[in-house]
Structures are given as C-alpha cells and as structure tokens.
Amino acid sequence: MASKINKPKLMHNGKRLDGRMPDELRKIRIEAGVLKNANGSAYLEWGKNRIIAAIYGPRDVVPKHFADPNAAIIKCRYSMAPFSSLEEHGRAGQNRRAIEISKVIKEVFENAVILEEFPNSEIDIFLEVLQSDGSTRAACINAAAVALASAGIPMKDMVYGVSVGKVDGEICVDVDMIEDNYSEADMPMAISHRDNRILLLQMDGEMDSSEIRKGFDMAVAAGEKIKSLQREALLQMYKGV
Amino acid sequence: MKKIVLPGDEMYDKPVRANHTYVEGGRTFSKVLGIYNEEKDELVPLEGAWHPRVGNSIVGIVASVDRSTSSIELRHSSYGILINDRMSRYSPRKGDIVESVVKSIERKSVPVMDRVRPIDGPPLLIYVKPAKVPRLLGRNDSMVKQIEELTDTRIVAGLNGFVAVSGRGINMAVASIRKIESEAHTYGLTDRIREMLISMKNDS
Amino acid sequence: MGGINELKGAYIRSALNEGKRLDSREVFEMREIKVESDILSNAEGSARVKLGDTDVIAGLKVVVEEPHSDTPKEGNLVVSAELLQMASADFESGPPSPAAIELARVVDRGIRAGNCVNLERLFIEDGKVYSLYVDIYVLDYDGNLFDACTVAAMSALMNARLPKYANGELDRKDRNTQLEIQNVVTSTTFGKFGDNIVLDMNADEEQAADARITITTDGKTVRAMQKGLKGHFTIDEVERLIGISIKKNADISSRMGK
Numbered sequence: 027m028a029s030k031i032n033k034p035k036l037m038h039n040g041k042r043l044d045g046r047m048p049d050e051l052r053k054i055r056i057e058a059g060v061l062k063n064a065n066g067s068a069y070l071e072w073g074k075n076r077i078i079a080a081i082y083g084p085r086d087v088v089p090k091h092f093a094d095p096n097a098a099i100i101k102c103r104y105s106m107a108p109f110s111s112l113e114e115h116g117r118a119g120q121n122r123r124a125i126e127i128s129k130v131i132k133e134v135f136e137n138a139v140i141l142e143e144f145p146n147s148e149i150d151i152f153l154e155v156l157q158s159d160g161s162t163r164a165a166c167i168n169a170a171a172v173a174l175a176s177a178g179i180p181m182k183d184m185v186y187g188v189s190v191g192k193v194d195g196e197i198c199v200d201v202d203m204i205e206d207n208y209s210e211a212d213m214p215m216a217i218s219h220r221d222n223r224i225l226l227l228q229m230d231g232e233m234d235s236s237e238i239r240k241g242f243d244m245a246v247a248a249g250e251k252i253k254s255l256q257r258e259a260l261l262q263m264y265k266g267v
Numbered sequence: 268m269k270k271i272v273l274p275g276d277e278m279y280d281k282p283v284r285a286n287h288t289y290v291e292g293g294r295t296f297s298k299v300l301g302i303y304n305e306e307k308d309e310l311v312p313l314e315g316a317w318h319p320r321v322g323n324s325i326v327g328i329v330a331s332v333d334r335s336t337s338s339i340e341l342r343h344s345s346y347g348i349l350i351n352d353r354m355s356r357y358s359p360r361k362g363d364i365v366e367s368v369v370k371s372i373e374r375k376s377v378p379v380m381d382r383v384r385p386i387d388g389p390p391l392l393i394y395v396k397p398a399k400v401p402r403l404l405g406r407n408d409s410m411v412k413q414i415e416e417l418t419d420t421r422i423v424a425g426l427n428g429f430v431a432v433s434g435r436g437i438n439m440a441v442a443s444i445r446k447i448e449s450e451a452h453t454y455g456l457t458d459r460i461r462e463m464l465i466s467m468k469n470d471s
Numbered sequence: 472m473g474g475i476n477e478l479k480g481a482y483i484r485s486a487l488n489e490g491k492r493l494d495s496r497e498v499f500e501m502r503e504i505k506v507e508s509d510i511l512s513n514a515e516g517s518a519r520v521k522l523g524d525t526d527v528i529a530g531l532k533v534v535v536e537e538p539h540s541d542t543p544k545e546g547n548l549v550v551s552a553e554l555l556q557m558a559s560a561d562f563e564s565g566p567p568s569p570a571a572i573e574l575a576r577v578v579d580r581g582i583r584a585g586n587c588v589n590l591e592r593l594f595i596e597d598g599k600v601y602s603l604y605v606d607i608y609v610l611d612y613d614g615n616l617f618d619a620c621t622v623a624a625m626s627a628l629m630n631a632r633l634p635k636y637a638n639g640e641l642d643r644k645d646r647n648t649q650l651e652i653q654n655v656v657t658s659t660t661f662g663k664f665g666d667n668i669v670l671d672m673n674a675d676e677e678q679a680a681d682a683r684i685t686i687t688t689d690g691k692t693v694r695a696m697q698k699g700l701k702g703h704f705t706i707d708e709v710e711r712l713i714g715i716s717i718k719k720n721a722d723i724s725s726r727m728g729k
Binding site: 066084086095096143145177179184260261 | 271273274275277287289291296298299300302312313314315316318343345374375376398452
Binding site: 328340343362364389391392438 | 475477478479481482495560
C-alpha cells in the first residue's frame with residue numbers, strides 16, 4: 027500500500043492496468059500430485075504467481091511433547107524464494123511477514139481438516155512462493171487445499187483463497203502486485219466451498235461497510251471459478267474413471 | 268456409475284452413517300477425496316496415509332528387540348510394539364521382515380502387534396500407497412492371487428503399504444503392482460493385469 | 472528409517488554383485504535429465520531440472536554491489552542451495568545442514584573453477600559491479616543432488632540477462648544483455664558399494680553407499696572434485712571415473728538451455 031509517490035493511474039475507462047475488468051480473475055492453472063515424496067502436492071500458477079504446495083502426514087509429531095493426545099496438529103510454513111520477486115535478491119527463509127502468513131493459513135486448515143481422526147499426529151503444509159505477483163497468500167491457500175485433498179487428508183470442506191482491493195476507488199477482485207502497492211485497501215480471505223464460511227480475513231487500508239460488502243460479494247462470485255479449477259485439478263489425477 | 272467426490276461434497280440429503288462421511292445440519296458429506304460407487308453405495312478414499320486399526324494385517328521390519336518387547340517399523344519412523352512371548356515359536360531378530368496383525372491401539376496411536384510371522388526369502392520389500400493396497404489385494408484376494416500364479420511369486424501386502432515379494436518373477440510382479448497403484452480407480456483392471464502378465468511372459 | 476534402509480542396502484549390494492541395479496539401469500547410465508529453462512519472469516535467469524524423480528529449481532537474481540576489496544575489477548557469483556522440507560520426509564527444518572552447505576559449495580566451486588562466467592565482464596564502474604546470486608531449491612529428492620544442481624545452476628546462468636545500470640540505478644525492466652558464458656561445466660557423481668561403482672545414485676542407493684565422488688569437468692579438463700562418505704576410492708578408480716566424467720560432459724551439457 028503505502029507510497030502514493032509516483033502512483034500510476036490504475037484504472038483506465040473502467041479497466042485495470044493489465045486489461046482486466048474489476049470482477050475478473052487473472053489466469054489460473056492448478057496441477058495436483060506434482061511431487062513424488064510428499065503425501066500430497068500441488069503446483070499453482072495464478073497470474074505471474076508460481077506456488078508449490080506439499081503435504082506430509084499425518085505422521086508422528088516431532089518433537090513428541092508438542093503432540094496432542096486427542097487430535098492432530100497442523101504445522102504450516104509459507105516462505106518466498108530469494109529469486110521470487112522482480113526486485114532485489116531476497117533472503118532465504120522466513121521473515122516476520124512469512125511467519126504471520128504461515129500462522130493465519132495454519133488456522134484456516136485447523137478449521138477445515140478433521141483433526142480428531144489423528145491423535146498424536148502432525149500434518150505439515152509447506153508452501154513455497156517461487157515467483158510472487160500479489161495475493162500470494164490467497165494463491166497458497168488454493169494450492170494447499172488441493173494438496174491436502176490429494177494427500178487423502180479428511181476435511182469437512184474444501185477451501186479457496188481470494189483477495190479483493192480498492193483500486194483507484196473501485197472495488198476489484200484478485201489484486202496483483204502493482205495494484206497491491208498503490209491500492210487504497212487490500213482484503214485477502216479464505217472461504218469454505220459449501221457454506222461460504224470465512225476462514226481467513228485480513229484487511230488494511232480504508233473501505234466503508236458497503237465497499238466491504240461489495241468485496242465479499244465479488245469474492246464469492248469469483249470463488250465459483252476457483253472452486254471449479256480446484257476440483258478439476260483433483261479430477262485430472264484420475265483420468266479414465 | 269462411479270464418481271469422484273471431494274471433501275465437503277454432499278453424499279445424502281439426510282443423516283446417514285457411512286464410512287468416510289460426516290453428518291452436519293441433517294445432511295451427510297464426504298470427508299475425503301474418494302470414489303463413490305453408486306451400485307454398491309460405497310465411498311472409497313483415493314489417497315491417504317495408513318492409520319492403524321485393530322485387525323489390520325501389516326508387513327513390517329523388526330527394528331529392535333529388547334527383553335520384554337520388540338518394535339516393528341510400519342511406516343516412516345512409526346513403530347508397532349510386540350510383547351515378546353517366550354512360548355511363541357518365532358522369536359524376532361532385528362532386520363526380519365514380518366507379517367503381523369494389529370491387536371490393539373494403545374494411547375490412541377500406538378499399535379500393539381500380534382500373530383507375528385517371518386516372511387521367508389529374504390523378499391524384496393516395496394512400498395505402495397496404502398490407499399491402493401485394497402485394490403492390489405482385490406475381492407477375496409483375487410488380484411494378488413492372480414499375480415502370484417502368473418509370475419510364480421509369493422506376495423504379502425500389508426495395509427500399511429509395505430509389500431513383500433519373493434519368488435521367480437519378481438520384476439513382472441512389481442511391474443503389475445505399480446500398474447495397479449496408478450490405475451487402481453479404473454474399470455477392468457483385473458483383465459488388463461492378466462493380459463499384461465501373459466504378454467510379458469510370452470516376450471521373455 | 473533404520474531397518475528398512477539397511478534392508479534396501481543389502482538388496483542393492485547383492486544385486487550389484489551381479490551387475491544389476493534395482494531400476495534396471497547400467498552401472499554408468501544416468502537417469503533422464505529434463506531441463507526447462509527461463510521459467511520465472513521475475514528472476515533474471517531460471518531453470519527447473521528433473522533427474523529421474525529428483526526435482527530442483529534454480530533462480531538467479533542480479534544486484535549491483537561494491538566489489539570485494541581484493542578483486543576491485545570483478546563481479547561476484549554466489550551459488551546457494553536449500554534442501555526444502557517438502558523434498559523429503561527426512562529433511563528437517565532449521566539452519567542449513569552440513570549436507571546442504573556441502574552441496575552448495577561443491578556446485579559453486581565447479582562453476583567458479585570452470586571459469587564459466589567472466590567475472591571481469593560484470594564490472595560496471597569503480598566501486599560498482601554486478602553480483603549474480605544463484606539460489607537452488609530442492610523440491611523433490613531422489614538422490615544425486617550434486618549433478619542435478621550443477622545442471623540447474625549452469626542452465627540458469629545460460630539464460631541469465633543483466634539489467635541495465637545507468638545513472639546510479641538498476642532498471643530491471645530493461646534486461647537485454649545476455650550474460651556471457653565462456654565455459655560449460657557438468658558434474659558426475661559416482662557411488663561405491665564394496666568394489667562396485669555406479670553413476671547417478673538414486674535415494675535408496677545413496678543411503679547404502681560406502682563412498683561418493685563428484686567430478687566436475689568441462690569436457691576437456693577436470694575443474695573440481697569432492698569425495699564424500701566414509702569409504703575410499705583407489706587412484707586407479709579415480710582415474711577411470713575422470714575418463715567417464717569427461718565423456719559424459721557433452722551429453723549432459725546438450726540438455727541445458729532447453
């Protein structure tokens with residue numbers, strides 16, 4: 027958000043810088059089952075975002091004293107590769123931002139996964155952003171949900187992630203990197219497939235309540251497309267049924 | 268008709284007790300990525316790590332032998348406990364490949380093993396996705412028996428995913444097991460495996 | 472996985488005594504190498520390399536820095552490698568393991584000693600040089616990371632472009648200058664089991680090997696070597712493996728840049 031200096035005009039005749047309409051998603055491609063060692067995995071292209079998600083478990087908790095005798099625990103690690111951004115060479119590993127994102131994504135799946143089935147176990151979600159172009163946490167949630175399903179992890183429901191933002195006064199779905207840098211507000215969220223339950227919600231900037239309402243409506247409308255792409259990715263693993 | 272369902276997909280518009288489903292708000296939903304067979308009204312998971320249940324037949328490796336107990340490796344860094352029985356005809360040795368049955372689950376997650384028998388050989392041990400083992404066995408073990416006959420091997424498949432193969436046609440047997448693993452969800456698999464093995468035999 | 476690995480090891484050894492490998496490869500046969508180049512647009516160079524089921528990705532970033540005081544007219548090249556936890560159930564979190572550090576250093580040495588990049592060409596003006604940071608991520612592990620990572624780093628360098636530097640600023644949108652590659656190195660890593668030696672070990676074989684040697688060549692001369700693990704090689708063996716390594720260079724380098 028922040029800098030208003032050198033802010034480019036983000037909307038031209040009702041269209042966004044990359045030519046999208048306000049309610050239009052970027053191009054999304056999801057592939058499930060891309061890694062051999064992981065119990066489940068997914069590769070996701072979302073605009074210029076490139077994400078790989080891998081799941082291990084349920085497996086025994088390390089170290090043992092973290093184990094919950096009544097349920098599985100979830101560990102989540104989101105990080106950005108040092109070469110993921112167009113700008114400077116980043117640092118390997120997790121910074122404070124990555125640790126916070128890992129935590130809120132973990133909480134999404136603590137809701138969706140049926141943890142009670144696996145006492146004393148852990149389920150690991152690894153999310154690597156190989157290339158970032160805005161809304162990476164929403165993109166990671168989409169990849170993680172597909173990867174979890176492909177690992178055979180029991181869940182109450184599937185989950186998708188999507189962001190909305192206020193761009194030159196206009197509410198837009200799926201903000202990209204440039205929009206995110208100069209927008210008036212940004213609101214990433216994770217939503218359950220069936221009942222539209224909000225499992226992740228963050229927001230910063232400024233929006234009034236009617237704009238937020240409009241943002242939710244746009245997110246849910248765009249969600250239809252994302253949900254069908256997630257489903258399609260999983261079905262592709264079993265062609266020939 | 269078979270169809271693939273995702274976690275959260277509605278299975279019945281009323282409460283039904285069925286495997287791999289849960290009930291919420293008077294309706295029944297799938298918990299897993301699975302395949303639903305309408306004729307049999309049965310939901311089978313397509314993926315998933317093995318979780319011990321009482322009565323499961325497994326294949327494992329004796330990892331350590333102490334005075335009163337032995338441990339049997341069942342999957343990556345996960346062990347079952349065997350109470351050593353002096354009266355038993357078999358006394359475990361480290362490194363033995365064994366078949367066994369889960370007798371009980373202690374502390375909610377530690378399987379206690381029973382009826383431990385060594386598998387002669389030594390066999391080749393391979394790992395198959397646990398969700399695919401029931402298909403490898405087939406109805407009344409029909410699939411695994413077919414492979415054993417056509418390849419002159421002995422196959423012991425554990426629900427934990429370890430499969431011990433010994434005998435003459437190990438390579439052919441392993442090739443057919445891998446094919447089953449990747450095509451477990453398709454129709455007519457038993458016939459395709461038979462055709463594959465017969466044509467491999469004719470080639471060699 | 473103590474028991475299972477010991478068991479697999481015994482099987483691998485007994486098969487090798489009959490000249491066989493469990494995946495039915497010849498002893499000096501590499502698995503198929505697949506390279507996808509220039510796959511990331513934010514990075515200044517990139518490549519994803521699959522060697523059998525081993526899957527690695529290399530990304531290259533260019534930054535402008537001060538030169539090292541002992542080489543004021545040369546740019547820098549830094550190769551790092553990270554064993555992501557997603558790549559194997561055995562990889563742990565935390566700071567880089569000694570194995571990851573050895574991997575990065577061996578790959579880095581081969582490319583540096585191979586003079587692959589003319590570092591003097593990275594000089595911009597007094598006090599300003601380009602630095603190339605190549606980060607290799609291991610996504611899926613099935614053995615022989617040394618050779619896969621060398622192919623990945625080399626391939627990322629081969630499609631790297633230098634952003635324009637003018638008036639004290641780096642313009643990453645203008646990256647028309649292709650990085651000049653003056654030599655191409657490849658590495659071959661061999662494993663020894665008793666008296667048997669194989670090329671390109673998979674994960675099971677690596678668990679069981681007594682000794683390992685990585686030989687990096689440019690197809691004519693040897694540029695770097697690294698022997699690993701407890702076991703030993705004889706001088707005759709090393710000489711023979713160098714010959715094989717030099718011969719493999721042409722085939723492996725033909726996969727790069729595709």
